[in-house]
Amino acid sequence: MTDPALDAEALRERAVASLITARDRTTLLTSCVDEPELTAQHSPLMSPLVWDLAHIGNQEEQWLLRAVAGHEAIRPEIDGLYDAFEHPRAERPSLPLLPPDEARRYAADVRGRALDVLEAAAFDGTRLTEAGFAFGMIAQHEQQHDETMLITHQLRRGPRALTAPDPEPVPLFTGPSEVLVPGGPFTMGTSDEPWALDNERPAHRREVAPFRIDTTPVTNATYQAFIADGGYDEPRWWTAEGWAHVRRNAITAPLFWRRDGGQWLRRRFGVTEAVPPDEPVLHVCWYEADAYARWAGRRLPTETEWEKAARYDPAGDRSARYPWGDAEPTPEHANLGQRHLRPAPAGSYPAGESPLGVRQLIGDVWEWTSSDFLPYPGFRAFPYKEYSEVFFGPGHKVLRGGSFAVDAVACRGTFRNWDLPVRRQIFSGFRTARSEEI
Template sequence: MTDPALDAEALRERAVASLITARDRTTLLTSCVDGPDLTAQHSPLMSPLVWDLAHIGNQEEQWLLRAVAGQEAIRPEIDTLYDAFEHPRAERPKLPLLPPEEARRYAADVRGRALDVLETTAFHGTRLTEAGFAFGMIAQHEQQHDETMLITHQLRRGPQALTAPDPEPVPLFTGPAEVLVPGGPFTMGTSDEPWALDNERPAHRREVAPFRIDTTPVTNAAYRAFIEDGGYDEPRWWTAEGWAHVRRNSLTAPLFWRRDGRQWLRRRFGVTEVVPPDEPVLHVCWYEADAYARWAGRRLPTEAEWEKAARYDPAGDRSMRYPWGDADPGPGHANLGQRHLRPAPAGSYPAGESPLGVRQLIGDVWEWTASDFLPYPGFRAFPYKEYSEVFFGPEHKVLRGGSFAVDPVACRGTFRNWDLPVRRQIFSGFRTARSEEV
């Protein structure tokens, strides 16, 4: 029998490491550009980088110093400035935000105190402290903003500010184009992952009919065939809302692509390059993913289908934490953590393959699904309704699997992301599916 004290210490070490990793990434993203780039709004879709920096510190103060430790507020007057629901992103540059150096000092002060709290907090007694949930929640929150800040860097105009090594080159993938996922029930969601967020809970049985799913995400080359076949000019591939969106915004290709003679170029973190044919397509909205799937005679997988393909082990008739098993992600499993600033070629990471033979379900690109973002049976909002509950409904579509910009702490086989179907600045791609005839 496992010693609970040992489990608590392992979780405490994991919390410390996760918080440090997140802060190292935040520091890099906010120190690689100068002050004007930190305070500027590079897109009305995104906050100034300096807002994210102080917001990260403010959330940490509210949850770890005040809610967990019961300490008095350090800067109560800034709470409303950094309340994401109080001020839409487009308005945030007009607020009296903390200047960059003051924001850095504030976030550092909060972090020092939070690490002291972490050393002495018992990982039991309340829902917030059970298994160190509050600390895991804050590490995930910071990493989510690190991904948001990386999106801001991609939208930013100007010289290259970030660099990272490319993923290892791999031979062109020649495996099967699709794999069969057997029909039947499986366990979706989780009730025992200690840092899982409220929308991932509770675990429940879900019945899925047999279907086939792409072995890898859809590539740039495959998506280019859709473009060249007039996909953006043919309304029959699009939903009514999608076609209206295409016409209204004059869409002709993924975001950041432009045609140069007979080739396509893209802008990636300040560098213009030829679109690599074998990478998963990136920066497409849900409408584009859905239209491609229709053009290809297929469809987007439902969220339940995606999760069964990612987690189901037919040999043990069980759901695993990740496609490769229950072990935490390593560099050989998936492209995560911003260690590369691009997707890996389709077919990479054979060690991350699911038992059914599906690859790259974790990392590389967020994958749009056909499903609306809805609560699971028995859902309970925790620790606040604004994390998930206020977004439930048909307005938001579910994305799964994470991207190269996501840290492992904020990416699991059960992790659910969601966004509006028009969003393209996010690191989003997709794979397709089809129902199996029986």
């Protein structure tokens, strides 16, 4: 029998490591630019970086210090300023936000107290503290805002502020272009992943017809073929809403791309470079992904299909945590955690391949699916409705798999992301699928 004290210590170590990793990344993202860059709004789609910084601290205070530990509020007067539902992003620069140095001190003060709470935590008694859930939730929340801040860095103009090594070069992928996923039932979602969020729960059985899915995400080269064939000029590939959107906004290529003579260039974190043909395409909206799939004679996979391709192990008729099994991700498995500032070439990370032979399902680019963001059967909002429930419905499409900007703590085979079908500033790509002839 496992010693509960050892389990508690392992949970404590994991929580501490996850919180420290997130804060180190937050510090990097907010210390590499000067104060005017922190307080500026680089796009109406995004908050000023300084808002994210104090919001991270405020959420940590509300959940770890107040809800878990029962402490009195440190700065109750700022709760409204950093309520994401009270103030849309476009309004946040006009708010009386904490200046950068004060925001840093506030977040550091909260963190010091939170680590004291964690040191004494028993990890039992309530659902919020069971298995350290609240600490895992806050680590994930901070990492999600770190990804948001990285998007802001991509949108900002000016010289490069961030650097990272490129992924290792790999030979051009020459494996099969698609993989057969067998039909039949599988277990979707989770009921026993300790830090899984409410929309990932509960585990339930789904029946899936056989289908074929791309072995790797769609690349820049193949997406360029869609452009060259007049994909943005042919309404038959687009939904009515998608066609109206690209016409209204004069969209003719992925965000940050431009044509220069005979080649495509892109802007990536302050650097202009040639679009690499073998990387997964990036910064496309759902409408663009859907149109490409139609042009290719295929379709986007459903969310259920994507998860079966990512988690199903036919040898044991089971659903694993990740495509490669239950082990935590390593740099050999996937491109995660802002280790690189770009996707790895298609076909990278053979160690991360699923039992069915699908690659790069975790990391590199978020992958659009055809599915609306909806609750699973038996869903219960926890710990607050605004995390998932208020977004359910046909307005938001599901993305899966994470990107190079996602930390491992906020990415697993059951993790669900969602966004509006017009969004392109996110680190989004896709792969296609087709139904198997029976």
